[in-house]
Each structure stands twice: as structure tokens, then as C-alpha cells.
Amino acid sequence: MKLQGKTAIITGAAKGIGAATARLFAFEGARLLLLDKDEANGAAVAASIAERGGKAVFRRCDVGCEADVRAALDTVVDVYGDLDIVVNNAGWQLNKSLLETTAEEFNAxxxxxxxxxxxxxxxxxxxxxxxxxGGAIVNVCSTFAVVGSPGYAAYHASKGGVASFTRAAAISLMPHNIRVNAVGPGTTDTPGLHDGARDTGDEDQGMKSFLALQPLGRFGKPEEIASVIAFLAGDEAGFVTGALWMADGGYTIV
Ligand SMILES: NC(=O)c1ccc[n+]([C@@H]2O[C@H](COP(=O)([O-])OP(=O)(O)OC[C@H]3O[C@@H](n4cnc5c(N)ncnc54)[C@H](O)[C@@H]3O)[C@@H](O)[C@H]2O)c1
Incomplete structure (x- = not known):
């Protein structure tokens, strides 16, 4: 068990990549505080992990709210008395071009x-x-940090910021034996991807148009992103910091 004895926070753990990461971390022996603003699905993920003998507690948290983040950090100390890993996974994609996006939406x-x-x-x-x-932080970034597209202006900006922030944080926190890395998922079959397809006006057609862009001819699976996150979070990646590790089926190299 590669994460035995580790305590981890995973944000956006109610579905998709976050839920797959929670299941893998539990399988690898980590004790978990799962966070999401979706209480029903988040509690269900924690319950299913506990049923299999894992250790997972769920709390509602809006990750953009400083008071909620502070409460979550207090909770992990109260419940487990420890913290080794944070997976910053929660995120969303606004399907709007630059000219359609309001300042309020951009900031959100x-x-x-x-x-x-x-x-x-x-x-x-x-x-x-x-x-x-010491400790390890893994930020879930995106291929959209390094490529552009006509839509998703705010999303591109946010993920470009994640890539850059990851490097800055890795350098700032090196003296404290804290590693900070990012994973860049390509198009991955999650509820969030289906939301994005629905936003195009026709979910089936939207999914087909996303699929047509995939060099491997398929979407990634949430578990295939979770395994990279687990590697970057664990001791096997002890010499890895400031990296943006693409897990994108070759999307950014063709
Ligand atoms: N699926 C993809 O194709 C893809 C590609 C590149 C990057 N990503 C990134 O991966 C991460 C996870 O995406 P996913 O596809 O699993 O999405 P998802 O929509 O399936 O799951 C995201 C989870 O984050 C939660 N969340 C959103 N805003 C939140 C907030 N303010 N506070 C707390 N929780 C919040 C949602 O409730 C949801 O449970 C995101 O950062 C996303 O940008 C996804």
C-alpha cells in the first residue's frame, strides 16, 4: 500500500477525477478528508470507501471560500491529527468565449x-x-493550461495560472521539504465532461465532437488520472517537484 500512514485532503471528491482519486488513495491505505460542495454525492463516496474498510470523512466545502478552507484544515487536524497530502482537484469549466464572458463569470x-x-x-x-x-500537494491542471481554444477563455486563464502557481509554490516551499506538482488531464470521461457536452446544446453531438479531437481515439478514464495523482503525491515521487505531468493521451504533442 503506497500511501499507508498518509493523511490526505481531496477536493472535488464527489464525482469524476476526485472520486476516483479518493477510491485509489483509500485502496493505497491513506486516511481521507473528502471535500466538495455536492453533499449528497460526497457523502456517498465517503460511505462507499468506509464500507470497503477504508478511512474517509466527508465535509461540505466551497473551495473558493477562505472560511471553508480554514474549517477544512481545522477538521483534518481534529479528525486525524495530521496532514501529509493535499489534492487540489475541484474545478469547473465555463463554456464561453472571451467576448461572451462577463467579469463576474471570469472571477468566479x-x-x-x-x-x-x-x-x-x-x-x-x-x-x-x-x-x-514536509508534505505533498498535487494540483489538477489541464491541457488547456498550455493550448488555446476559441471557447473557455476564463478556464484557460485559470489553468494557465495553476501551472504557473504550481512552479512558484514548488520553489517557495522547497526549503520546507514540501513538493508541489500538477497533473494535466486530457479529455476525461467524467460528469463534468458530460456537462460540457450538454453546454454545446446537444450532449451526444458534443461528446462526438470532443472524441474526434482525441489522438488515441478515446477519452481518458478518471482512474487513469488518479494513478498519476497518487504517484505524484507519494514517496516514489520524492525527487519530483514543480512538474506539470500531462495525462492526456497525447493531446498536447500532436
Ligand atoms: N474531465 C476532463 O476532461 C478534464 C480535463 C482537464 C482537467 N480537468 C480538471 O479535473 C478536475 C476535476 O474535473 P472532473 O472532470 O472530474 O469534474 P466533475 O464536474 O466531474 O467533478 C468536479 C467536482 O468538483 C466539485 N466542485 C466544483 N466547484 C466546487 C467548489 N467551488 N467547491 C467544492 N467543490 C467544487 C463538483 O461539485 C464536482 O463534484 C477539474 O479541476 C477539471 O478542471 C478535467
Missing amino acids: VLNTNLTSMFLFTKGAAELFIARKK
């Missing part, structure tokens, strides 16, 4: 997708430093 995307990562990274780093045992 940045708040959930980027400010949240600052809040959790800073808060967790303070805990790691106080406990003098």
Missing part, C-alpha cells in the same frame, strides 16, 4: 479553479511547516 472561474489552490496550498504549507515533516 478563477476563484474556484485557482484561488482555491492558493488558499489550500498556503494553509496546508503552514500545517506542514508546523509539523516539521
Whole structure:
């Protein structure tokens, strides 16, 4: 069990990549605080892990809200007395071009997708430093951090920020033995992807148009992103920091 004895926070754990990451981390022996604003699905993921003998507690958290992030960090200490890993996964995609996006919408995307990562990274780093045992942070980024497209202006900005913030945080936190890395998922078959397809006006047609762009001829599976997150979070990646590891079926190399 590669994460035995580790305590981890996973955000956006109610569905998709976050839920797959929660299941894998539990299988690998980690104790989990699962966070999401979707209480019903988040509690169900924690319950299904507990039924299989894993350790998972769910709390509602809006990751862009500083008070919620502070409460989550207090909870992990109250429940487990420890913290080793944070997976900053929660995010959403606004399907709007630059000219269609309002300033309010732009800020809302940045708040959930980027400010949240600052809040959790800073808060967790303070805990790691106080406990003098280092730590690992994995930020879920995107291929859209490094390629452009006509839609999704705010999303591109947020994920570009995640990539850059990951490098800056890795350098800032090196002296404290805290590693900060990012994973860049390609198009992955999650509820969020189906939401994006629905936003095009026709879910089936939207999914087909996304599929046509995939070099491997298929979407990624949430479990295929979770396995990269688990690697970056674990001790096997002890010499890896500041990396943006693409898990995109070749999307960014063709
Ligand atoms: N699926 C893809 O194709 C894809 C590709 C690249 C990157 N990503 C990234 O992967 C991450 C997970 O995406 P997914 O596809 O699994 O999405 P999803 O929509 O299936 O799941 C995202 C989860 O995050 C939660 N969430 C959203 N906003 C939140 C907030 N403010 N506070 C707390 N929880 C919140 C949602 O409730 C949901 O449970 C996101 O950061 C996304 O940008 C996904």
C-alpha cells in the first residue's frame, strides 16, 4: 500500500477525477478528508470507501471560500491529527468565449479553479511547516493550461495560472521539504465532461465532437488520472517537484 500512514485532503471528491482519486488513495491505505460542495454525492463516496474498510470523512466545502478552507484544515487536524497530502482537484469549466464572458463569470472561474489552490496550498504549507515533516500537494491542471481554444477563455486563464502557481509554490516551499506538482488531464470521461457536452446544446453531438479531437481515439478514464495523482503525491515521487505531468493521451504533442 503506497500511501499507508498518509493523511490526505481531496477536493472535488464527489464525482469524476476526485472520486476516483479518493477510491485509489483509500485502496493505497491513506486516511481521507473528502471535500466538495455536492453533499449528497460526497457523502456517498465517503460511505462507499468506509464500507470497503477504508478511512474517509466527508465535509461540505466551497473551495473558493477562505472560511471553508480554514474549517477544512481545522477538521483534518481534529479528525486525524495530521496532514501529509493535499489534492487540489475541484474545478469547473465555463463554456464561453472571451467576448461572451462577463467579469463576474471570469472571477468566479478563477476563484474556484485557482484561488482555491492558493488558499489550500498556503494553509496546508503552514500545517506542514508546523509539523516539521514536509508534505505533498498535487494540483489538477489541464491541457488547456498550455493550448488555446476559441471557447473557455476564463478556464484557460485559470489553468494557465495553476501551472504557473504550481512552479512558484514548488520553489517557495522547497526549503520546507514540501513538493508541489500538477497533473494535466486530457479529455476525461467524467460528469463534468458530460456537462460540457450538454453546454454545446446537444450532449451526444458534443461528446462526438470532443472524441474526434482525441489522438488515441478515446477519452481518458478518471482512474487513469488518479494513478498519476497518487504517484505524484507519494514517496516514489520524492525527487519530483514543480512538474506539470500531462495525462492526456497525447493531446498536447500532436
Ligand atoms: N474531465 C476532463 O476532461 C478534464 C480535463 C482537464 C482537467 N480537468 C480538471 O479535473 C478536475 C476535476 O474535473 P472532473 O472532470 O472530474 O469534474 P466533475 O464536474 O466531474 O467533478 C468536479 C467536482 O468538483 C466539485 N466542485 C466544483 N466547484 C466546487 C467548489 N467551488 N467547491 C467544492 N467543490 C467544487 C463538483 O461539485 C464536482 O463534484 C477539474 O479541476 C477539471 O478542471 C478535467
